[in-house]
Amino acid sequence: MNTVALVREPFIQPAPLQGERLNDFLKVVERNRFLPVPPRDSIFVGDGDFRTIGLEFLRYFIEIGGLRENDRVLDVGCGIGRMAVPLTQYLDPAAGEYAGVDPAASGIEWCSRNIASHYPNFRFTHIDVSHPLYNPDGCVDGSAIALPFSAGAYDFVIMTSVVTHLPACEIRPYFAEIARLLAPGGRFFISAFVIEDGIELDGDGRDPRLGFEREGQGSAWHANKETPLAAVAFDDGFLDRHLRASGFELAIKQLGRWRGKSDAPNYQDFIVAVKTARGA
Template identity: 35%
Template sequence: MSELEKKIALIPPPELVQYVGGDFQKVGKEFIKHFIQIGSLKSNETVLDVGCGVGRMAVPLMNYLGDDGAYYGFDLFKDGITWCKNNISTARSNFHFEHVDIYNQFYNPEGKEDASQYKFPYEDDSFDFIFLTSVFTHLLPKELEHYVSEIVRVLKKDGSCFITFFLINPESSYYLNSGLSTLGFYHQIENCYVVNKDIPNFAVAYPEEDIRTLLNKHGLEVINQPHYGLWCGRNEYTSYQDIVLTKKASER
C-alpha cells in the first residue's frame, strides 16, 4: 500500500466524521500544531485524549508520537472507538482506545454512566500531556468540575493539560451583546451559559474568572494568557474555541 493509500485509509467514513463535526484532516492538523507550539508536546510523552471521538487528533499524532511515547483516548461514541481500534491501534500498538458509556443529553442520551461521577480508567500520575478539544464546551458545572479533579489525578507532576472553552469575558460579552457571536449564549444555568436551554449540553460557555478559580482550586495553574477564539466574532484569534494551557502544580 502506498503512503497516499495509507493516508486515505485513515480517514473515517463520512457518517462517522459527521458525528464529531468539523473537517477531519484540517482540524486534526491544526491542533497538532497547537499541541506542539502552545502545549510544548514532545514526541516521547504519554498523552491522554479525553473525548477522542473518531480519532481526529489520534491520526495526525501517529506521525508525531514516537515508539517511546504513547497515546490513550476514550469517548462515548462507540462506533468511533471501534473504528479507531480497527484502523489506528492495528498500525500503532502504543495507541489505545476505550469506549465509555457516559450519559450526555446531546451526544449519548442512552448512556448509563454519570459524567459527574465517572472515574477515568487510568492510574494516578499516568500522563505527561492531557488534552480536551470540544469537551468542556459540552459539560455542565458539576460534570466539568469532576473532570478537572480526574485530570489532576491522572496527570503527572508538572504535566500539562490543554483545554478548549467558550470563555465569557468583557471582550466576548461585547460581541455577544452586539449580536456578532456565532453562538448565542443567552440562557444561564447555574454559573454557565448555554445556547439551547432544552438541550444544554449542545454548547456551554463559562465566565473566564470562574474557570481560572476552578482550575486553581484543583491544582491546575493557567500558563500565560488564554489563546482566544473566533467563536464570538472577534477579529484576532488562534482557533475557533478559546485555548487554555494549564500545568499541574508541583506541590500537588
C-alpha cells in the same frame, strides 16, 4: 490582546519541532494518503474537514501546549479520532504513548479498528458515561467520572470540544480526575467558550450559531435552550477557579475568534494548565 501568559516562569519545555521544521512536517502529514479518515456520515462531532482540523490542532498542541514527541498523551473525549490520526505521525512509537477515551462506542470501535490496529502505542477505551447527546443510555454519572488509568500515567491531557458539552456540575470532577492522571509538571490543554465580562455577545463577527444565554444564576451559558449541551460556555474565571482548586496553575489563556476577534488564530478559546506539586 488575545493571549495572556499567566505564569512568570515557563513550565513548558520547547518542542523539538519548531518554525519551518514544524511547517515542513505538517505538510508531509497532510499529503500522507495512508492516514485513515472515517466515512463522512460517521463523523458525529465537530465541523470542518476531518484531517485539516486535526492538523490544525496538532500545531496548537505543539506550539501552544508544548507537546513533545515522547509524551504520554491522554485524549479525553477522543470522538472518532480527529486528534489521534495526526498524532500517530508525531508521537515517537518507541517512547510516546496515546490513550483515547469517549462515551460514544461507535467512535471507539472505529479508532480501535483503523488506528490502534496499525499503531501499537495507541489504544482506545469506551467509558460508559451518560451524556444526552453522545451516550444517553450510559450508566455512569459524569460527576462520578473515574478513568481506568494509573495516577501520574500521563504527561499531556487533551480536552478539545469537551467542556463545551458538559454541565457545570461535571467540570470539577473531570478536572480532579485529570489532575490525578497527570504527572507533576504535566500539561492540560482545553478548548472552551469563555464569556468575558462586559463583552457583547451579538457584536460584529461573532459566530451567529452561538447566541449564548445564561442559565439562571449559574456560570453556564447555553446556545440552544432545547438542546442545552449542544454548546456550553462559562463565565470567565469559572474554569480557572476549578483548575486551581484541582491542583493546576494556569500557563496560557488564548481567546478565540468565535466572539468576533478576527485576529485570533484559533476559533475556540484555549487554556493550558500545568499540574503543580500540590496536585500530586
